[in-house]
Amino acid sequence: MNAAIGVEQLNNLKDEFKTYLRETNPQWAERTISTIGSDAFFALNNNVGVDFWSSLVSEEALLVARDKIRDFLAGTKGAGNADERANGYLSALKQLKTFLDTKHPTLPAEWSGKSISDVNLRSDFQVWMKKQKKSNGESYSPNTINAYTTALKNATAKLGLGDAVLTDLFFYTTADEFEAARKTILAAPNFEEVDSAAGNKAYSNGMVIYACFLKELGEPSAWIFQGNPKYYDVIGAVEALDKLTWAVNQYPKQIKKDDKAYIWVSGSDGGIIASGTIICDPEIRKPNLSDPYNRGDALKNKPYLAVDISVERKLTLEKVPRAVLLVDERTKQLEILTYPGATNFRVTKAQEEVIESIIDGSYERIPAVDEPKVEVVSKRRYWLYSPGEQAKFWETFYKDGIMGIGWDDLGDLSQYDSKADIKAVMKQKYDDDKSYKNDGHALWQFANEVAVGDIVFAKRGMGVIVGRGVVESDYIYDTNRSEFKHIHKVNWTQKGDWEHPGQAVMKTLTDITQYTEYVEKLEALVLGESDLPETDDEPEIQYPDYSEADFLSEVYIGTERYATLKGLLLRKKNVILQGAPGVGKTFAAQRLAFSIMGEKDTSRVKVVQFHQSYSYEDFVMGYRPNESGGFTRAEGPFYKFCKTAESDDERPYFFIIDEINRGNLSKIFGELLMLIEGDKRGEKNALRLLYKDEQFSVPENIHIIGMMNTADRSLAMIDYALRRRFAFFDMEPAFQSDGFKARQSAIQNPRFDALVSTVESLNKTIGEDASLGVGFRIGHSYFCTNDIVDDAWISSVIEYELMPLLNEYWFDEPSKVESWSARLRGVVNG
Structure with a gap:
């Protein structure tokens, strides 16, 4: 008999239980059967602190389980009447006990104390195989990976071994269990026949590879445990x-005693602040409501799965920075960097070695190389959706071909202009003390962002995917329905029970589009790799890759200055590039944004230019004349850009302001002057807008880059109120940089070389001039051209770009202008 209960066995039992309910209660509606069938297993799905199968042995044990469920519900926010709901779950448990007493009287005792093999490693195995190399150094082809996956999942059922082994081999999660099953499989009389039918011995070869995968999985692993300083004083606790x-929300079956643990503090300037060893396997813990390091409400207010970590190295003063890991080829794909919205993250052996080298001081960076992208940015979005608590309305929604959401009392959601409007009405109608942040956001997205063609994954609780579908309509407010009037029509293409990889988010509706690897896992989990949908008809945008190396090759500053500039922008959120004309401020600003994004995604960059007449009404919001002679409220570029960034809050956005010191900054920013500060971002600091009854905030993922010409004497200096909200970075002429020298060498024109040398001498004079200074030196971009550099081009630059500048600089010293004019013209005239 297997040491664990297989998911197939459990699912078969659930189906048999529902069949029993239909046969013994023919008067019940299908919805009632589905609800009882789900509620009966609530205690099993939610770790309420009781051995589920033992609770079905006697009536007394059922009452103990009922009390545990009540305590669990009482500690859950928004759970309502815990006693009444616990009695409802008890009623379903009694139905299950009656069924078991009739059909399987010995099963509760036999399954008591056993764990459920609820982890299916198929998608993990596929991801692992893509990274493996054959003996000849080549990667495994997608066809080979798919053939092995299909054989491991389906071929065992053809051997007719009954309960001796699990038919889906991906439910084996340890090397020892799998090896015992493999011996049984190899001894089957028809094994050779089944193996041959799989093609190219995909079955036997797949088992060999899967055994290697499990062996590697079983070795002591390393994990990152993430904490958010907004809610928990991670640094204080570590020190x-x-x-x-620490909570275990993902990888509950893989995280184990003696594994290495790295403690990570989240944020754009976050990173690893401690390392240690996990000293126990994951186990249910009671919440510590008096934890002094909680900031606000306790993070956990009900029993939860957790481990203890012995802290062995405290790195709060010399953390392993997120920024360093992002730009190293070996660590740029750390799970926490590609899908940060979780608690627990796997660290590979190679990634662990890099982290350890940073800690011990032997680190040598391997710059990240941007590889050709396989995935493209698509207009299709992907959603994770809960059809009621514990998916209680799933059967109804599936049958009706819809997805629905509650809060019918709000009426047609299309009548609301913003999330804030929805939340305000929710406070009026329901409970004024609640913020309704998540619920209001979900309703807004449901009505305004879920679109035709989007993919929806329906989930039950935080552990099971029950369906996948394609949205077939825009938002509909259906007054003919008695409940769930807010709907979209959906073609539910798949239905079943698939164990979610790790623990899913609790929210009703979550946009998961940007988490590409996560979406791939869900698609592979539900569809299987051979059934992935074709998307050739989807409108696609593929942005060119752009790396730090690309930046350094185009913008003539060194590696260290680039790292300083990037660090300033990520930490301060707001940076002003200041310098003389021609040092490449605007060019550098856009390339800086691209290098941080890793691609030339122009949709996440907005450029505006300030001038003396620019106002708050132009920038944020105001009233403009319309064709009918009246006025219409119009949204400005900064307001629109903030709203776009707010809906995509895991990716950085860049707002670039040219000539920032030409505008009246207090007049332009208005009440937003405070909100652009790095520590005043987000909804918690929202202010009411001047022209709209809306609480507005600047999202944390927006970075502002301003450009300021230091040679413009007609402008006043930036006032202190704005100056302290920006970091200032000097852009200097880069004639001596490696990049410019390489460009100069490629031109191969002695007169061009002479012009550059003369301008460098001119800059020395300008820098030493008391009435001018270094901020007036001439920049290198005057000489960066893709045109043919001949005498005509050189003369044009001198006469029409440099001479007007000198006339302005020394308007009261014509002798200086005449002297330098002769030297510059002498480059061509000899």
């Missing part, structure tokens, strides 16, 4: 404690 208790 004060030698043992930390």
